[in-house]
Structure formats: structure tokens, C-alpha cells
Amino acid sequence: xxxxxxxxxxxxxxxxxxxxxxxxxxxxxxxxxxxxxxxxxxxxxxxxxxxxxxxxxxxxxxxxxxxxxxxxxxxxxxxxxxxxxxxxxxxxxxxxx
Amino acid sequence: xxxxxxxxxxxxxxxxxxxxxxxxxxxxxxxxxxxxxxxxxxxxxxxxxxxxxxxxxxxxxxxxxxxxxxxxxxxxxxxxxxxxxxxxxxxxxxxxx
Amino acid sequence: xxxxxxxxxxxxxxxxxxxxxxxxxxxxxxxxxxxxxxxxxxxxxxxxxxxxxxxxxxxxxxxxxxxxxxxxxxxxxxxxxxxxxxxxxxxxxxxxx
Amino acid sequence: xxxxxxxxxxxxxxxxxxxxxxxxxxxxxxxxxxxxxxxxxxxxxxxxxxxxxxxxxxxxxxxxxxxxxxxxxxxxxxxxxxxxxxxxxxxxxxxxx
Numbered sequence: 001x002x003x004x005x006x007x008x009x010x011x012x013x014x015x016x017x018x019x020x021x022x023x024x025x026x027x028x029x030x031x032x033x034x035x036x037x038x039x040x041x042x043x044x045x046x047x048x049x050x051x052x053x054x055x056x057x058x059x060x061x062x063x064x065x066x067x068x069x070x071x072x073x074x075x076x077x078x079x080x081x082x083x084x085x086x087x088x089x090x091x092x093x094x095x096x097x
Numbered sequence: 098x099x100x101x102x103x104x105x106x107x108x109x110x111x112x113x114x115x116x117x118x119x120x121x122x123x124x125x126x127x128x129x130x131x132x133x134x135x136x137x138x139x140x141x142x143x144x145x146x147x148x149x150x151x152x153x154x155x156x157x158x159x160x161x162x163x164x165x166x167x168x169x170x171x172x173x174x175x176x177x178x179x180x181x182x183x184x185x186x187x188x189x190x191x192x193x194x
Numbered sequence: 195x196x197x198x199x200x201x202x203x204x205x206x207x208x209x210x211x212x213x214x215x216x217x218x219x220x221x222x223x224x225x226x227x228x229x230x231x232x233x234x235x236x237x238x239x240x241x242x243x244x245x246x247x248x249x250x251x252x253x254x255x256x257x258x259x260x261x262x263x264x265x266x267x268x269x270x271x272x273x274x275x276x277x278x279x280x281x282x283x284x285x286x287x288x289x290x291x
Numbered sequence: 292x293x294x295x296x297x298x299x300x301x302x303x304x305x306x307x308x309x310x311x312x313x314x315x316x317x318x319x320x321x322x323x324x325x326x327x328x329x330x331x332x333x334x335x336x337x338x339x340x341x342x343x344x345x346x347x348x349x350x351x352x353x354x355x356x357x358x359x360x361x362x363x364x365x366x367x368x369x370x371x372x373x374x375x376x377x378x379x380x381x382x383x384x385x386x387x388x
């Protein structure tokens with residue numbers, strides 16, 4: 001399944017980049033291949049349990065970094081027959097030509 | 098943590114209510130207290146693993162009901178020191194008076 | 195079209211209810227019928243321009259209330275042939291019986 | 292303001308890439324600089340009215356392409372003192388080093 005998460009720590013001031021960096025480092029340490037964009041981070045996971053582990057670790061790391069409240073927006077795209085993140089972008093780009 | 102999920106089965110036609118009903122029944126069977134609104138369903142869960150179980154069961158049920166692709170939008174609000182869904186609405190309403 | 199907005203002022207501390215109340219009062223003053231839930235507010239608008247007016251007014255009011263940065267999550271459900279917010283919930287509930 | 296939109300036409304089958312391509316072409320024709328990712332498209336707009344024009348044009352184009360129902364997820368990040376999409380990613384990457 002393909003996932004995008006946006007992480008918004010609440011109560012740490014206006015600048016969030018230090019906290020987003022913490023989240024990114026969690027993904028890195030967990031060995032996930034991810035794509036950072038200006039509004040979120042996209043990655044693939046095998047199942048919902050793995051996704052929960054990722055979110056749990058980010059949540060814990062943000063609390064440890066001083067955030068008192070974490071807000072997440074998570075989009076999940078799950079096809080019965082698979083579907084890869086590279087294919088989605090490639091497929092759209094081909095059709096714009 | 099307080100969670101809102103929106104479930105969008107893709108590839109089952111324009112009317113989704115039959116599938117949303119399937120998702121709602123999963124929440125019911127799992128004993129969760131939830132609030133259905135026109136754009137999603139709000140409930141509380143203890144942790145990310147429990148949330149994963151809920152999503153996994155909805156995902157599986159939708160595939161079984163004929164959906165070939167499930168799209169989810171999940172918002173999560175997690176406070177280090179708790180936070181209840183009734184309190185959020187009550188707190189806002191008090192401040193509008 | 196049916197819309198849900200979640201408003202997250204960033205840089206105003208951990209408690210957001212005072213700011214959500216400001217957003218709710220904007221909807222009220224604009225004469226919109228809305229439903230507040232613990233994770234967002236659902237309402238109907240006739241078109242995207244009207245939605246923009248609503249968001250603009252909330253955004254401006256939050257800046258005036260002291261928020262230096264506003265984060266919004268907006269879901270929009272637009273059917274070519276209409277669709278009312280009451281009908282969505284009623285239709286799902288009927289199918290869970 | 293920085294915006295991410297995810298476009299989900301409902302009732303057109305399982306494969307959506309043809310429709311996402313339509314949305315992308317709207318952004319292109321409107322002269323917006325955008326970044327396509329596997330779960331959405333990120334771009335900058337000056338104000339909410341401009342965002343409404345973009346959404347309206349995508350909505351109309353999708354209806355014309357055969358979609359009977361359009362679902363959008365829109366995230367908006369608006370700072371009182373500006374904020375550029377390149378800066379957000381750069382700022383995070385610097386802090387992961």
C-alpha cells in the first residue's frame with residue numbers, strides 16, 4: 001500500500017522543520033524508501049501493522065523532542081492487486097503527453 | 098487518541114453508502130464508540146496498533162464486498178496527556194458563547 | 195458540494211479550542227448550516243468560490259486572533275447531480291440495518 | 292500559500308491515472324508550477340480565490356471527462372509572513388544532517 005503522512009506537532013511554535021526532520025529520520029532508520037514533498041512524505045509499506053509501527057515511532061520521537069500534541073494526516077491507497085508508487089506517477093505523466 | 102477516517106472504495110461505482118455501511122459495521126463489531134458524520138467517522142482508540150487493526154479489518158471487509166481498491170484519509174490527534182472527543186467539541190462550543 | 199474542514203492554527207500553543215471557536219463563528223456569521231465534530235466541521239456550499247470566501251474569512255480571523263500560521267485540511271465531495279449531507283448519513287445508516 | 296490536492300474521481304472504475312492527467316493538465320494550462328507525487332500534487336497559489344479557480348476548473352474538466360462525482364483532499368499551509376515550497380523541503384533536509 002502507498003501512504004502519505006503529514007506530521008503537524010502542535011504546541012512547539014510556528015517553525016516545524018526540526019520536528020519534520022525527526023519524523024524523516026524515523027523513516028530512514030526503519031529502512032523505508034520515502035519521498036519528501038513540501039506537504040508530506042510518501043512511502044510504501046506492506047501492511048497496516050507496519051504502518052502502525054512507523055506512526056508509533058514518529059509519535060514517540062516527537063513527544064521525546066518536546067511536542068505535547070501530534071496531529072497526523074494519513075492517506076492510504078491500497079489495491080487488492082498491488083500498485084507501486086513509481087507506477088502511479090509514471091502512468092499519469094504518460095497520459096499527459 | 099482521537100481519529101477520523103474517511104473510506105473511499107474505488108472502482109465500485111458512484112454510490113458508496115453500501116460500502117461505508119460495511120466499514121461502520123466493522124467499528125460496531127469491534128465495540129468502538131464512533132460518530133458518523135457526512136464526510137467521515139470519528140472514534141477513539143488506545144494506540145496505533147489498535148488503529149491498524151481497525152483499518153485492516155475495514156480494508157479486508159471492503160475487498161470482500163467487491164471493492165478492488167480502497168482509499169483512506171485518516172486524521173489522528175494524539176495528546177501526550179490524553180484528550181477525549183467529547184471534550185473537544187464541548188470546549189469549542191463554550192468558547193463560541 | 196459537501197465539505198469538511200479541519201483548522202489547525204500553528205504557533206499558538208497546545209490548546210486550539212479558542213481558535214476553532216473563531217472559525218465556527220465565521221461559519222455562523224456567514225449563515226452556513228454546519229455540523230461540528232471532534233475532528234472537523236462539515237457544511238454545504240454552492241460552489242468553489244463560496245468555499246474560498248469561507249476559508250479566506252476563517253484564515254483572516256485566525257491571523258487577527260494571533261495565529262501566525264494556519265493549516266487546513268479540506269475534503270470536498272461534489273456530485274454532478276447534487277447530493278445532500280443529511281442524505282449521506284441516512285443512506286449509510288439504512289444499509290447498516 | 293502552499294497547497295496539496297489529491298483528486299479522486301468516483302464512479303469511473305479502478306484506474307484513475309487518465310483523470311489525474313486531466314487535473315495535471317489544468318494546472319499546466321493555468322501556468323502553475325506544480326510537483327506531482329504518488330499521492331497528490333503540490334503547488335503555490337497567491338490566495339484562496341485563485342485556489343478556488345484551480346479546483347473549479349479541475350472539477351469541471353473531470354465532469355466533462357466522464358466522472359460523475361469528484362472527491363478532493365486539499366491541504367493548505369498559509370503563513371502570515373509567506374513561506375515557499377522549496378524552502379520547506381530544504382529546511383527539513385538541512386536538519387536531518
